[in-house]
Amino acid sequence: MFSRLRSSHLFIIPLTVIVLWPLVMLASRAFADGGAGFRDMLALPNIGQTVAHTIGLAMGSVIIAVLIGSGLAWCVSNSPQRTRSWIGLLPLLPLIVPAVAGVTGWIFLLEPRTGYLNQLLRQLPWWNHLLQGPLDIYTMPWIIILTGFTLSGFVYLYVRSSMQTLGTELEAAARVHGASPLRTFFTVTLPLMRAAIVYSAGVAFLLGIGQFTAPLLLGRTRGINVLTTEMYYATIAFPVKYGLGAALGAPLIIAGIVVVVLQFLAIGEQSRYVVVTGQSRHAEARGYWFCPLPIAAFFLLAGVLPLSALVLVALSPYWSGTIRWSTLGFENFAKVLSEPNALRALRTSAIAIGVALLIVVPLGFFAAALMTGAFRAGPLVRRLVDFLITLPLGMPAAIFGFAVLYTYAGPPLVLYGTITIIIIAYVTLMIPHAVRPQLTTMMSIGKEYAEASRVHGGGWWRTLGVIQIPLARNGVAVASALVIVMLFHEFAASMMVRAAHTQVMGTLLYEYYTGGLYPDVAVVALLMVVVTAACVFAALLVGGTKALES
Amino acid sequence: MSFLEIREVSKYFGRKNQVTALGNVSLAINEGEMLVLLGPSGCGKTTLLRTIAGLEEPNKGRIEIGGRVVVDAEAGVAVPSHLRNLGLVFQNYSLWPHMTVLDNVTYPLKARGVKTKEARQRAAEVLELVGCAHLLARLPGQLSGGQQQRIALARSLAARPRTVLFDEPLSNIDAQLRRVLRAEIRRIHKELRFTGVYVTHDQREGLELGDRVAVMRAGKIEQVGTPEEIHDRPVSGYVAGFLGIANRLVCQVESGRVRTSVGEPDGPWHSVIPDNRRTVELFVRAESLRLAEAGTAADATTCVLRGGVLVDLIGIGIGNVIEYVVQIGNQTLFAVVPRDQNPLRRGQHVDCRFAPTDALVYQLEDTPA
Numbered sequence: 001m002f003s004r005l006r007s008s009h010l011f012i013i014p015l016t017v018i019v020l021w022p023l024v025m026l027a028s029r030a031f032a033d034g035g036a037g038f039r040d041m042l043a044l045p046n047i048g049q050t051v052a053h054t055i056g057l058a059m060g061s062v063i064i065a066v067l068i069g070s071g072l073a074w075c076v077s078n079s080p081q082r083t084r085s086w087i088g089l090l091p092l093l094p095l096i097v098p099a100v101a102g103v104t105g106w107i108f109l110l111e112p113r114t115g116y117l118n119q120l121l122r123q124l125p126w127w128n129h130l131l132q133g134p135l136d137i138y139t140m141p142w143i144i145i146l147t148g149f150t151l152s153g154f155v156y157l158y159v160r161s162s163m164q165t166l167g168t169e170l171e172a173a174a175r176v177h178g179a180s181p182l183r184t185f186f187t188v189t190l191p192l193m194r195a196a197i198v199y200s201a202g203v204a205f206l207l208g209i210g211q212f213t214a215p216l217l218l219g220r221t222r223g224i225n226v227l228t229t230e231m232y233y234a235t236i237a238f239p240v241k242y243g244l245g246a247a248l249g250a251p252l253i254i255a256g257i258v259v260v261v262l263q264f265l266a267i268g269e270q271s272r273y274v275v276v277t278g279q280s281r282h283a284e285a286r287g288y289w290f291c292p293l294p295i296a297a298f299f300l301l302a303g304v305l306p307l308s309a310l311v312l313v314a315l316s317p318y319w320s321g322t323i324r325w326s327t328l329g330f331e332n333f334a335k336v337l338s339e340p341n342a343l344r345a346l347r348t349s350a351i352a353i354g355v356a357l358l359i360v361v362p363l364g365f366f367a368a369a370l371m372t373g374a375f376r377a378g379p380l381v382r383r384l385v386d387f388l389i390t391l392p393l394g395m396p397a398a399i400f401g402f403a404v405l406y407t408y409a410g411p412p413l414v415l416y417g418t419i420t421i422i423i424i425a426y427v428t429l430m431i432p433h434a435v436r437p438q439l440t441t442m443m444s445i446g447k448e449y450a451e452a453s454r455v456h457g458g459g460w461w462r463t464l465g466v467i468q469i470p471l472a473r474n475g476v477a478v479a480s481a482l483v484i485v486m487l488f489h490e491f492a493a494s495m496m497v498r499a500a501h502t503q504v505m506g507t508l509l510y511e512y513y514t515g516g517l518y519p520d521v522a523v524v525a526l527l528m529v530v531v532t533a534a535c536v537f538a539a540l541l542v543g544g545t546k547a548l549e550s
Numbered sequence: 551m552s553f554l555e556i557r558e559v560s561k562y563f564g565r566k567n568q569v570t571a572l573g574n575v576s577l578a579i580n581e582g583e584m585l586v587l588l589g590p591s592g593c594g595k596t597t598l599l600r601t602i603a604g605l606e607e608p609n610k611g612r613i614e615i616g617g618r619v620v621v622d623a624e625a626g627v628a629v630p631s632h633l634r635n636l637g638l639v640f641q642n643y644s645l646w647p648h649m650t651v652l653d654n655v656t657y658p659l660k661a662r663g664v665k666t667k668e669a670r671q672r673a674a675e676v677l678e679l680v681g682c683a684h685l686l687a688r689l690p691g692q693l694s695g696g697q698q699q700r701i702a703l704a705r706s707l708a709a710r711p712r713t714v715l716f717d718e719p720l721s722n723i724d725a726q727l728r729r730v731l732r733a734e735i736r737r738i739h740k741e742l743r744f745t746g747v748y749v750t751h752d753q754r755e756g757l758e759l760g761d762r763v764a765v766m767r768a769g770k771i772e773q774v775g776t777p778e779e780i781h782d783r784p785v786s787g788y789v790a791g792f793l794g795i796a797n798r799l800v801c802q803v804e805s806g807r808v809r810t811s812v813g814e815p816d817g818p819w820h821s822v823i824p825d826n827r828r829t830v831e832l833f834v835r836a837e838s839l840r841l842a843e844a845g846t847a848a849d850a851t852t853c854v855l856r857g858g859v860l861v862d863l864i865g866i867g868i869g870n871v872i873e874y875v876v877q878i879g880n881q882t883l884f885a886v887v888p889r890d891q892n893p894l895r896r897g898q899h900v901d902c903r904f905a906p907t908d909a910l911v912y913q914l915e916d917t918p919a
Binding site: 448449451452453454455456457458459460462463466467470471 | 603604605630631632633634635636637638640642644645646647648657658661662705706708709715
């Protein structure tokens, strides 16, 4: 198999360059000049506290996410049957709201002085003497809680799909043999879910340790920092403090690689990509009436509440914390949409996402085809590709952004401030997400259709064009939608590679935020939500409800 | 004149190639012949088929089709599947689900550069041949399993390839339909005279369809011959067991006396078992085993096993034969007899008899078959 060089082997070269090169460059920069970067890092004020915040944020948000996420999954499985199918989508809807929009929504709710929710709480008799508070969003606990909310959607996805694969029969068996619902939960459901919960907790931890949005927006006011925000501050210095940023990123890179390698050793190739088969399940006919309540509460808290705050602020002439219904109007939308800055950011976003999509989805298609054996490759090549497409999952987006900035901004390419550097960052980040849905589709298709084509005279191009692409079109569509949505949400890497004159939607929002233009912030956040929702809706039309679960 | 020639082909799988799927297989298949590869799952028959098709590459050896080397591991030659001029019928049909029946069947023709109009014409002909001309516009998902397999057959024949491969094509189909399709494959093969390689684990299907049959075992070919040869003279206990010969006795020769796993037998057993063998396995077909009431005198030319109890009668009311199940010690023997002969009753003590010429005797191997 490995004796002859196949064209598929050449495919590894761009993949390696895209994924590994920036990381290698960054890691070597961290140790350059006899570790000058690390010396700068240790010289930072409060570096100990920054590390403690980073770990605390990751651990705290994972605990919240696992509790909420698996709790929601259980509630969905035990809801009354008629409601189950659509109620299962509710915990996912808040994922449509970009993190940066969600956090600003919560600022409008819980800002100590003018937050809508705080004003409401101060109406209560025991708090009516307060001038601010009682809640203060600019604190570590709230950074953790909001991050936990974001991550619980991911945990829910893993645990829920694992529950669906398992079906309800094992639980039914326990019930038939005399176990109460509670005993069934602790003796059957929970042990069976353990793998999914542990796995999703690991993923959530990696996501949590690289969190950037909430710490940047909320921690800035009181000087609460994590490693990624310090990295960001290293990029806005002039000249950029690459050594410091690389040193700050090094522990996260190492943690990410360790996790990915461990995962590789623990679980073999491909078995990580569970294909949910369409086995017939006998759903439990009755559920518990109270189960939909926590789901609705989560939906309200994580989705409806911050979104309503955004809408109110976007419609208000300025953000005062009190709602004057007579003054509400669409002036802010008109204003933002006529600003050259905003239009430029919209254009930059559209171009960057469009080009990245055209690169990363075909790249993902080939990677998936190689992994499933639809294109032939040796086992070594397959494992290498598998590793390369998984690695970005272990790396925080902020790190990749910083690494791309360091690698491509300066000579020889000098891409600083161009759309190209944003596109490079986007392609790198999106590789795993472009591969996964296509891989799932191709695995369920199997490689026999391609074999049938080859045996019956179909050459490489004919097989690709007439058989493989049409059959995998669902996966292609879902991957495209996922990439568009995630890139529209993208904030951390964009913040690293943007320049003053090259903004995307997310970074423009941050500009408005630091400038105190709150209604404009709300308008941009809502635009991001609307575009995302439209993409998700389109994906649902193409791929059915399964699409959202990818 | 052999058309498809397989020479010393080996294929290894797994890390460090520790699993041998094919070990030095050589086989020559004549033009227009239908060769059946027969064997239990895991014996390498499908791997051999896929190697011929170019879907697997051998680690060693070479294959020629119609005088052209399609793969030669040593010389680094490997003609891609689509240039080997083949047809292949898959076990699970593998009809492309996004294409209509017509598109599926014209595909091999279009791939070979045949113009659309002519391709349609020829597809219609071959669909006629498999009796599915009325299904042109359907999608595979709208067809029954039997129809799908007919279409898959039509697809493999559409471009009139000189070689057609069959990978257990009937194993997903129910028994009734399997018989019908088997007859059709025979008819179509007679009509078109392609060179065929047919993989199956069903010995009956194999013996019925093959001009010759190759029985495979653990990556090697155990026996090649006409169906009659395979049926009448299996070369080993493995082949005999795989063909489903019902009665197997382990016999030992000790100081000139024959002992079986069910005690000491009567009759001319020495003429059956060669003296120079110590331990042998002896097969007798259920059709060759006769039963008699215990103690009845047997003629001197038959071998006898005594001490049997008739424990069950199977098949009363189905066909004209009865299968008797006899227990001798812990050994179970089967005898199939015409229905109108000796009406024995359950629980009766019986002797089992067979003619020495009906026994198949093999040296016992270390690994039980």
